[in-house]
Amino acid sequence: EEKPHVQFVPGQTLNPNGAQRFYELVCGRRSIRSFSALPKPSLSVIEECIRAAGTAPSGAHTEPWTFCVVEEARVKQSVRWIVEHEEQINYNKRMHPQWVTDLRPLQTSHVKPYLMDAPYLILIFKQTYGTTKEGRRKTHYYNEISTSISAGILLCALQAAGLSSLVTTPLNCGPALRELLQRPENEKLLILLAVGYPSDDCKVPDLERKRLDEIMVKY
Amino acid sequence: EEKPHVQFVPGQTLNPNGAQRFYELVCGRRSIRSFSALPKPSLSVIEECIRAAGTAPSGAHTEPWTFCVVEEARVKQSVRWIVEHEEQINYNKRMHPQWVTDLRPLQTSHVKPYLMDAPYLILIFKQTYGTTKEGRRKTHYYNEISTSISAGILLCALQAAGLSSLVTTPLNCGPALRELLQRPENEKLLILLAVGYPSDDCKVPDLERKRLDEIMVKY
Ligand SMILES: Cc1cc2nc3c(=O)[nH]c(=O)nc-3n(C[C@H](O)[C@H](O)[C@H](O)COP(=O)(O)O)c2cc1C
Ligand SMILES: Cc1cc2nc3c(=O)[nH]c(=O)nc-3n(C[C@H](O)[C@H](O)[C@H](O)COP(=O)(O)O)c2cc1C
Numbered sequence: 309e310e311k312p313h314v315q316f317v318p319g320q321t322l323n324p325n326g327a328q329r330f331y332e333l334v335c336g337r338r339s340i341r342s343f344s345a346l347p348k349p350s351l352s353v354i355e356e357c358i359r360a361a362g363t364a365p366s367g368a369h370t371e372p373w374t375f376c377v378v379e380e381a382r383v384k385q386s387v388r389w390i391v392e393h394e395e396q397i398n399y400n401k402r403m404h405p406q407w408v409t410d411l412r413p414l415q416t417s418h419v420k421p422y423l424m425d426a427p428y429l430i431l432i433f434k435q436t437y438g439t440t441k442e443g444r445r446k447t448h449y450y451n452e453i454s455t456s457i458s459a460g461i462l463l464c465a466l467q468a469a470g471l472s473s474l475v476t477t478p479l480n481c482g483p484a485l486r487e488l489l490q491r492p493e494n495e496k497l498l499i500l501l502a503v504g505y506p507s508d509d510c511k512v513p514d515l516e517r518k519r520l521d522e523i524m525v526k527y
Numbered sequence: 528e529e530k531p532h533v534q535f536v537p538g539q540t541l542n543p544n545g546a547q548r549f550y551e552l553v554c555g556r557r558s559i560r561s562f563s564a565l566p567k568p569s570l571s572v573i574e575e576c577i578r579a580a581g582t583a584p585s586g587a588h589t590e591p592w593t594f595c596v597v598e599e600a601r602v603k604q605s606v607r608w609i610v611e612h613e614e615q616i617n618y619n620k621r622m623h624p625q626w627v628t629d630l631r632p633l634q635t636s637h638v639k640p641y642l643m644d645a646p647y648l649i650l651i652f653k654q655t656y657g658t659t660k661e662g663r664r665k666t667h668y669y670n671e672i673s674t675s676i677s678a679g680i681l682l683c684a685l686q687a688a689g690l691s692s693l694v695t696t697p698l699n700c701g702p703a704l705r706e707l708l709q710r711p712e713n714e715k716l717l718i719l720l721a722v723g724y725p726s727d728d729c730k731v732p733d734l735e736r737k738r739l740d741e742i743m744v745k746y
Contacts, residue, residue, distance in 0.1 A: 311632035313730040316691075319555010323689045327575035330687035334582045334680060336538010355739060356546035362742050363553045364679065365694045368629040371737050378746045406665065410587040413530035446625065450696050453717065456672045457694070460583065460679020461553060468549035470542045472535075475584045475676070477669050489746060498672065511532040518590050520574060523581050527597045527708060 333467055338512045340472045341416070343426040343504040349471055351379070354428055354503065357465035364458035367450035372435040373458050376489050379428055383488070387431075388423035390484045391500070395420070398479045414513055422474065426502035431485060432459055433495035455498050466503060474502045552686060557731045559691045560635070562645040562723040568690055570598065573647055573722065576684035583677035586669035591654040592677050595708050598647055602707070606650075607642035609703045610719070614639070617698045633732050641693065645721035650704060651678055652714035674717050685722060693721045 358375045366372060378384055395418035399408065423429065434455040438446045448454075459475070466473050478485075482497035577594045585591060597603055614637035618627065642648065653674040657665045667673075678694070685692050697704075701716035 310634060311732040311734060313634065314733045316557055316559055316725050316729040316731045318689065318691060318725060319552070319557075319686070323687065327572045327579070327684055327688035330684045331575050331579040331582075333538070334579050334684075337582060337584075338535055338538075339584050340535055351745075353546045355743065356550050358743050359739050360546070360550040360553050362736060362739065363550075363556060365556075365558050365682070367696065368626070369633070369734055370629075371742070373742060375743045376746060377743060380746055383746045404666070406663075407587070407668065410589075410665070414587070415529060415532065444625075446629070447623070449626065452671060453675045453678075453696065456675030457679035457682065459672075460676035461683055463584070463676065464680055464683045465546055465549045465553075467538070468542065469546035470537065472537060477586065477672065489744070506535050506537060510535040512535045513530040514533045515530060515588055517581060520578050520581065523590070523592060524574065524577050524594045524596060525708070526570075527595060527599055527602045 334464060337463065337467045338472070339474045340506045340510050340512060341422050341474055342507040342510040343422050343502060344507045345425050345427060347505065348427040349469070349504065353469050353471070357462055357469060360465035361458045361462035364454065364461050366454035367448070370438060370448045370451065370454065372438070372448040372451035373455045374433040374435065374491065374495055376431040376433065376491070377428055378431065381424070384424050384429055386488050387429055387485065388420060390488065391423060391478045391481050392418055392420055394481045395478060402479060413515070422502050425507070426504040428503040430501040430503055431489060431497060432499040432501060433486070433491055434498045435494050436496055437494045452498065459499055459501070471503055472506050476500045476502070553683060556682065556686045557691070558693045559725045559729050559731060560641055560693055561726040561729040562641050562721060563726045564644050564646060566724065567646040568688070568723065572688050572690070576681055576688060579684035580677045580681035583673065583680050585673035586667065589657060589667045589670065589673065591657070591667040591670035592674045593652040593654065593710065593714055595650040595652065595710070596647055597650065600643070603643050603648055605707050606648055606704065606719070607639060609707065610642060610697045610700050611637055611639055613700045614697060621698060632734070641721050644726070645723040647722040649720040649722055650708060650716060651718040651720060652705070652710055653717045654713050655715055656713045671717065678718055678720070681720070690722055691725050695719045695721070
């Protein structure tokens with residue numbers, strides 16, 4: 309059916325410094341791999357950030373995302389077991405040698421204490437299909453792009469709240485994590501996000517970002 | 528080689544209202560399909576937004592994105608020709624009937640005057656692979672997820688600047704648009720984004736978003 313169309317009222321008035329201030333906010337974001345268990349951010353802040361992620365655009369307005377927020381130590385421990393077990397095989401056998409070389413600057417390994425230390429893990433699932441009111445299967449076009457855009461908005465929200473995070477895509481862990489969290493068959497794990505405050509001694513690799521003229525072309 | 532690791536200094540101090548204020552900012556975002564050619568946002572604002580997008584995390588820090596900013600009427604016209612030509616075939620032949628049904632609430636069609644009216648088109652390419660210093664091909668793991676996250680950050684930046692946009696993924700137009708913009712073979716079109724201010728009579732479909740308890744699960 310056609311939806312009624314309504315006058316669009318921009319949510320934000322013109323803001324001459326908005327882009328610059330936003331850049332200053334997000335340019336401080338870094339992926340951290342060492343979290344502090346305390347202080348624990350309040351769940352309501354996490355909820356507000358996920359609410360922001362839920363405003364993302366999506367192909368044909370399918371909103372094909374589920375955010376699983378893991379707070380309980382027992383569940384975090386199971387996530388850690390699953391991920392470390394698979395990542396050990398990944399690093400030793402599945403990953404192409406070039407991949408392992410590419411990761412060397414980051415000094416990552418299959419041992420991931422941050423999966424317990426981070427006060428929250430957010431497992432972001434993409435819904436590959438949905439069901440119509442009549443119970444028929446409904447394809448979710450571009451569900452990966454839509455859910456990743458939503459994840460990008462989530463990262464900005466966390467940054468605005470003063471929280472840090474680590475995006476990971478643990479290879480081959482999707483099915484076991486989906487079962488652990490009892491998610492339905494149409495959902496596939498896209499991102500496992502650790503969220504919290506950095507530990508006092510948290511270090512990050514001294515990476516450089518590409519300059520604007522390396523990522524933008526004018527026509 | 529290993530990168531030196533440096534102490535992490537959070538870019539943003541704890542902000543108790545940060546998440547909520549950020550939600551209020553992004554919840555006003557809507558996809559618009561009717562743009563005003565004037566006033567034309569200054570290019571420096573667009574650049575600042577792309578700079579923000581360039582802070583996104585990426586698999587193994589590959590930064591696998593290119594933002595092509597189209598401002599010239601002649602190039603926009605070519606983009607419009609390519610897209611309308613393919614979209615006519617898409618709507619008539621390629622799209623599954625269920626897809627056309629799913630799009631009906633949005634009242635979209637293959638005719639896209641906004642591709643000329645919008646002062647800027649940003650064509651976002653994902654780089655499917657790169658080259659090492661030694662000239663070997665280097666896979667870009669998760670390039671679609673990374674580039675889509677970056678697009679999500681770009682949308683937030685545009686919103687912070689008071690600009691509106693439309694995310695589109697024009698089916699089958701990638702190769703022709705890549706050629707038009709003379710992008711290399713490793714780049715694939717991910718998103719065609721129209722950017723600008725809404726026209727005075729801009730209407731949007733009266734869509735509802737899912738509630739928090741429909742997109743979030745606690746463990
Ligand atoms: C990956 C993706 C692809 C999209 N493709 C199109 C498109 O081709 N044409 C279009 O008019 N809108 C497109 N949209 C916009 C969606 O229809 C829109 O986001 C959705 O209806 C929700 O509306 P909102 O963005 O105003 O919240 C796309 C959005 C996403 C995220
Ligand atoms: C799609 C994606 C997958 C990633 N996977 C991992 C991962 O499995 N393990 C990890 O430690 N970091 C992972 N990262 C984080 C990147 O290594 C990090 O974003 C990059 O090195 C840039 O650093 P920055 O985020 O501090 O700017 C991933 C990032 C993205 C976007």
